[in-house]
Amino acid sequence: AEVWFVNKMSKRNMYWGTGGLRVIDPYFQIPIKISARGQYGIRVADSAMFIKKLVGTLPYVSTELIEEQFRIDVIETVKVSISKFMKENGININEIGVSYRELSKAAAKDLQAVYDEYIDLLDEMVFGLIESVEEKFCVVL
Numbered sequence: 578a579e580v581w582f583v584n585k586m587s588k589r590n591m592y593w594g595t596g597g598l599r600v601i602d603p604y605f606q607i608p609i610k611i612s613a614r615g616q617y618g619i620r621v622a623d624s625a626m627f628i629k630k631l632v633g634t635l636p637y638v639s640t641e642l643i644e645e646q647f648r649i650d651v652i653e654t655v656k657v658s659i660s661k662f663m664k665e666n667g668i669n670i671n672e673i674g675v676s677y678r679e680l681s682k683a684a685a686k687d688l689q690a691v692y693d694e695y696i697d698l699l700d701e702m703v704f705g706l707i708e709s710v711e712e713k714f715c716v717v718l
Contacts, residue, residue: 581628587699589618591644595652596710600660604669610710611670613655615681617688618699619647626695650691651702658684659707670709677704 594614602609621627631646632638662680663673673680684702692698 581624581632583621583624583627585621585624587618587620589699590616591618591647591651592616593648593651593655595655598656598659600663600670602669603663603667604671609670611659611707612710613659613704613707615655615702615704615706617651617685617702619692620697620699621695622697623695630695651688654688654691655684655702658687670707673707677707680704680707 592614593616594612596612598611598613599608600611601607631643659680662668662676662683663670666676666679668676681702681704684704685698688702689698
């Protein structure tokens, strides 16, 4: 028999960051390279499903290993969410700062779909910064 302990307390202030994301700017119609970072919070909703989906058949899992897996999933989801949000709303890199709240809600919805069965997002995804890595596109028109 195996005994697994799953902490169902809230885990807040989980940070994420990504660079090297290429998106097509809807205004300039050219690919630009951006980076983004922020934070989110989670809580395990279903312990059995959490172990089955995330842990699987691994003999040992640490908090660091699980947090790394979450970080990977968050980054992949955020990349898609940013691209989709910019395209659907016609928002360019110079305007995206005023849309963080709407983008956060869209990214949180996309991320919750990934973890729907066993994780509850405590807070909506929070974007701390999205910026162009290529300085030549940080222009004011």
